[in-house]
Amino acid sequence: MNPLLRYIQGYPQHILEPVTQMIESGRFTTWFEKRYPANHDIKSEKALFEYTMAIKNRYMKKTAPLSKVIYDSKIHLINNALGLHTYVAKVHGGKIKSKNEIRIASVFKNAPEPLLRMLVVHELAHIKEKEHDKAFYQLCCHMEPDYHQLELDARLFMIYQEINKKK
Template sequence: MNPVLRYIQGYPEHITTPVRQMVEANRLTQWFEKRYPENHTIKSEKALFDYTMGYKNRYMKKTSPLSKVVYDNKIHLINNALGLHTYVAKVHGGKIKTKNEIRIASVFKNAPEPLLRMLVVHELAHLKEKDHNKAFYQLCCHMEPDYHQLELDARLFMMYLETNNKNKQ
């Protein structure tokens, strides 16, 4: 099995077969660049925080505040994830201070905006739903109706990056 196909492991055959055929025919790059011709312009962490807060304020006003939203270059390598929501509790002077943080894999600093949006929505949904359950995915779809397609496309983006890195070596 081609190692880049690991990103779609677990998807049904009617999805994996055409993707596998596209990879084997070296058409993934062309397909991806046609589907997503431009990358977003949200490069700074302040811009990423503002972008995320826009979605939080629109869909999740009553959830806990966010203290930080950053690009993190360690996420993909260590956690095999694309984003992380962390909840940090610290005791300070007898009081417990809590912070919610969102970390987005730095490879998404140069990604199409819809894929960044999907990750932001995913991590925001964790403010309300900790597990990947039905309520979690319903919330994701409420914030981004095309959530499931964008989640698949984010996996295809990872395959696209890996395929193009091999082609450049």
């Protein structure tokens, strides 16, 4: 199996086959660039926080606040994750203080905006739904109707990144 396909392992054959053919024929990069011709301009962590808060305030006003949203260069090394949501609760003077943080893999600093949005939506959904269950994916699709397609495309973006790294 082509090592690039590790990002989409578990997807059905009717998805794996055309991707494999495009990679082997050298057409994958051109196809991806045609599908996503431009990258977002959300480069700073302040801009990422504001972007995330706009989505949160639109769909999840009543959930716990976010204390931090950052790009994290270490994420890609941890379990091939693309983003992480962390929740920390500390007892402070008899009160429980909680912090929700979202970390997005730095590779998505230079990605198409729909893929960044999908990752932000995914991590925001974890504030309310901890497990990847039906309720979690329903919430993701509520915030981003094309969620499942964009999740696949984010994985295809990882393949795109690796192909272009080799050039």
